[in-house]
Amino acid sequence: MKRPILLPIFFVFCFFQFGFAHSEISPTEKKQKIAITKVATTKKAVANIAPTITATGNQSYCPLSNINIVTNISITDPDDTSTEAIYIQISSGYNLGQDVLFLSNASSHPTIKSSWNATEGKLTLNSPTGVPVSYTDFVNAIKDVQFFNSSATATGTRNFSISISQANYLPRNGHYYEYVPNIGITWTSAKAAAELRTYFGLKGYLATLTAADEAQLAGKQAPGAGWIGGSDSETEGVWKWVTGPEAGTIFWNGNANGSTPNYAFWNNNEPNQSGDEDYAHITAPGIGIAGSWNDLSNTGSTSGDYQPKGYIVEYGGMPGDPILQLSASTSITIPSILSTTPATKCDPGSLTLQATASIGTINWYNQSSGGNLVGSGTSFTTPIINATTTYYVGITSGGCTTNRTAVVATINLIPTITATNSPVSNCGPSVVTLTATPSSGTVNWYADATSTTTLGTGTTYVTPFLNASTTFYAEAVNSNCTNGTRVPVEVKIYPLPAVSDEEKIICQSNPVTLDAGLSGMSYLWSTGATTATIQVNDIGNFYVDITSPAPENCTSRKNFTVIRQIVPEIKVVTVKETTVTIEVTNTAPYFEYSLDNISYQSSNIFTNAPAGIQTAYVRDTNFCNSDQEQFIVITPPKFFTPNNDGYNDVWYVKDFEVYPKATISIFDQYGKLVSQLSATNVSWDGTLNKNPLPSTDYWYVLKLDDSGVEKRGHFSLKR
Template sequence: MKSINFLKIIIIFFVLSFNKSYSIGKIRSLNSNLITLSNDTLKSNKKKNSNLSLAIIPPAIKATGDQLYCPQSTINVVTSILITHDPLETGTEAGYVQISSGYSSGLDQLTLSNPASHPSITTSWDVTAGKLKIASATGGNVLYTDLEAAIKDVVFSNSSVTAFGTKTFSITIGNANYLPSTQHYYLFIPSIGISWTAAKAAAEASDYYGLKGYLATILSAEEAKLIGEQASGTGWIGGSDAETEGIWKWVTGPEAGTIFWNGTANGSTPNFAFWNNGEPNNQGNEDYAHITQPGVGTKGSWNDLSNTGDTSGNYQPKGYVVEYGGMPGELTLEIAASTKITIPFATPATNPDPVCNSGSFTFNATATTGSTINWYDAAVGGNLLATGSSYTTPTLTTTTTYYVDAGCESNRKSVVATVNITPSTPVAASSTVYNCGSGNVTIEANSNIGTINWFTSSTGGTSIYTGNNFTTPVISNNITYYAQASNGTCINTDRTPVNIVIYTPPAVTDETVILCQYQKVNLDAGIAGMMYKWSTGETAQIITVSASGTYTVDVTSPAPENCTSRKTITVDEHLIPVIARVTVNGTKAIIHLTKEADYYEYSVDGLQFQDSNIFYDVPAGLRTAFVQEKNGCGGNTLNFVVLVFPEFFTPNNDSFNDVWEVAGMENYPQAEITIFDRYGKLITQLKGSQMTWDGTFNKTPLPASDYWYALKIDNTHPVFKGHFSLKR
């Protein structure tokens, strides 16, 4: 041991005489070799002598290693490391290397690159915390020399080809998480069901290598991620609105009194806050901030709870997070160091505008700080063309792709110099297109490259269609369209005209032709001097058919028009009518045919014809029924008799109605009429030449009354019965 000057000896004895000890930081300020007393309850390696303990100066770690990293490779987390320690303490329980910021769980990993070279070392990887623990393989303390050698061989890797950003590594002696940006330490203390006030008291009663503890205060997203996502559990933090409802403050540590939230879930923050969805909600006097149970909403976010929380489930406190560092008067510990890696990433600017036929291009790109931008001619390997934020190409005559990175080949990005060739003047498939009648017309033009745009004028105007084949809207008059070729921004200004000529097709009219039964009929296409094609295969203008049906003829005008119109002729066969019978009821007669049709007309005198087959007031006597087809296809006749039975007669010799006589009976000489009185007594029989009755019985006049008759013509006709009146 080095000699101690007299003043230091006096101080040692002064301390011993008062049975007190200096804080670690203060003792270290005296001399790294000074032996003194300590009340550091977190140190495990203490030297005891009688009733006094000798304080061990905490080790100090210094590390370097700010480096660039390419994804899917490995890199040492330090380029150099030095652990200085008290000669009385040669080792510690464990050392830790943690990805304390920028951690990507499941992609980032820390490993010992060559474990065979470190037989006294064992490592374990905590994927949740992103922390690699380095401990003794035998279970005791790991020597600082072995720890230092192992940390030199700890490597980082990321399995994603698209990884980006900065990763910060914390190298610490104690097991608390260390965040380089705050230089504070964070430790989760499990304690099921602990209240917030008890957690606050316990945190403030603890220390870490001489740093006073307090419930954690979270001032940034980086701090929230380390505490909430990479910690081993959830629990209380140092926020509360118990003083004023809705005004959330940090009430612990050096930030005590700082407001970080106003209101409930829809409130606002003047500083950083990380509430879970719908929080804080103040359900049941919830005045204390708590890191939410994993699996409930956003990972690592906060919720508000009452002082005791729930007795079970997701909102039962599982412990608390203690933060160390930053309290007034405290010196910074050196038991932790940090390094970082940056994944270099070049971001190219938008590709330059294309040029026509040839030209030079200037590309620009930006990169992460400290990176050099490299320009290549290939996505992998290739030639390094230039370095720097811009690159100007030689004169190019074809589209060319270049690549840029910031030091990592796997992160190369492509940029494109587009050279468009000016297309040749379009060639129309046909300079004139003919169309028969109005309608849509398809026209076509092609060029050696690019696209075809169609216009309605030879210069200027706006393109109405893009594509080689253009189907026009319905057109009915001659018109000219113009085709122009373009390749990107390179345009051939010469436009190719395509004329559309509209021909008038032959004017045909469909018709219906009557074919009389047993006859033939001529069908006429209707326009002379054309070409004809009938559905029968015939090619004459007029053809003769003998069967009903639908016939078509394509009428085509001569070349160059060659326009075709189709005429349809419907041939209807009209049958010659056949009268089946005529039914007569008094003076009403109905003519019945064997087959009815609406093209027949009827008559009972051969002069006046009608569409109806029913006739009224037909005169008595022998009559003839006439039926004929309206278009002259033929007709048929049938005789019939109309009998008229008088309803009364007046036998008073005034020459009017003096006898009862059935008109028309002369056509049935074989007929017989029997007359009865109202009691059924036979009065007389009329037949042959005697077909009238004068109202007498045996030449004696009968009284006025009703009398009945029965007329029998023959056995083929029904018996006609009725009655009439005799009036005197």
């Protein structure tokens, strides 16, 4: 380093140093501010010129080997010959726990010590005594820095950034990332502080992490967690980058279950808007996904994992930024097959297989190890093959030979339908199971010979409910290979014999005939009979299975219930003037009634019955049983008043004298005969032996002839 030569300027230098000690300043900023003093130390001002570092060495890496990260490197600085430290970081592709950088042949570099930070993936080279080290010594040491990965199956690419500054460098976009510790700083203060920082003329801003490698380097590999430049304070749930060149770019919509239009790296269940949290923050180590984001309020918590501990500053991409070469980058690529594309063909033939590799020459083999080299390059066309064949692809690069990856050339033979269960018959509407056997593969089912809509797939197909005969079509398919021929599978729906159950009445000991009701069928009765009709003598349940002729052979069962009905029995015949009601001991809906044994009715009530001796009839509708009873249709008065007023002075039955053999016996309440009426004595005056009898009820027995048919009743004598 050039040293100041004027004492007054030395105080200026001390002033800047004092300012550095009381502000957040990186070692690089110190170098920049120190450069200001150099202007004052010479009569002719000379600006501090940023160093330039270049490196070569993009190489292949063989797993479990050590490899130098550069093949050549140079550092050019017109006004300096030394610096405090060099930082070498695995800036992308870093695998914590497997990758490591180390200084080999350390004894050859006595002016330099090395230290490896596994969390950041960073190797620091600096002086063991704290004094600046010459660029020459650093160059020689960098040439001896090596990379090692402990996995035999390591994959991918590792990018190395070699920087004079401690800021993390991402070769992909040429940006630098610096973590600034500051416990409890608010987001708005962090944003303002970041925008005051510069890095060799590059303007600082709160980091905007727009890709996975950027989030890995500035988050997971950063030395601490803190604020980044995202916020939804303008519109809740619409997260934007509000700093740097990406200001205004939306990167997330919604809460934890939202979505991103480009890239976001939220922690589990974040953002969660837990208390007006509008600012993006890299989550503390040990909380969920390493290096991921959470949302916080402007202040965050006052302690614990959600207390802000600092912020991430990004440099690069701003208008007016100078072009710098403060860092150089190299990479190593582990030879691996990135992708393979198998091929499939219908019937024997030649197929083209494809593969892509991370680096090196792709070779094709006919065996997983050993065997013959059959081709090279990203594609390989097989010879004509008759069956599915597996080939193997591997890589040769930089003396490394990778394990081989299988790539299959599949031959699917075009199948045919070899058998079906057509025709399938079913008695009556139903679902039906169809079957078809392919020579290989499976079967697609269709409603017709040309439809493009598949009804089902498989060697069996259950139809929907069918009411009529229908034809379906089966086509054999083997991994999309088919001959295009559809085989009809016929479903025949035969009608069932139409039957309805019956209830039959058996009369006393007479047999009843049960009739199947359909001719030209086969019959099998529950009694074992095979005729169309049978006779039974007992009550009970019987059935007949009725089967239609071949080819239908459909069977329906007809059930018979044989019962014996209630025997009709007349209990009483009630006569009210000319209305007759026939009352039976037990009623039944199959009883019918008559007064002449000719005309029968379902009602037991008759009106306008003729006077005289009549007969009531009742029978069941099957003519099994009947009953009858004679009765008299005549209407004695209900009372009489023997008071000589000329009205109802005697008890007289109208038309009684018409019946010459008619008699009426009148009794008092004790059963004593008090009068006897006949065709010659048709009325009673209420006396016995010319003595008036008391007012009370009297009973009568009326007979119209000698048949024994009588009518009984009572009436009242009122005085």
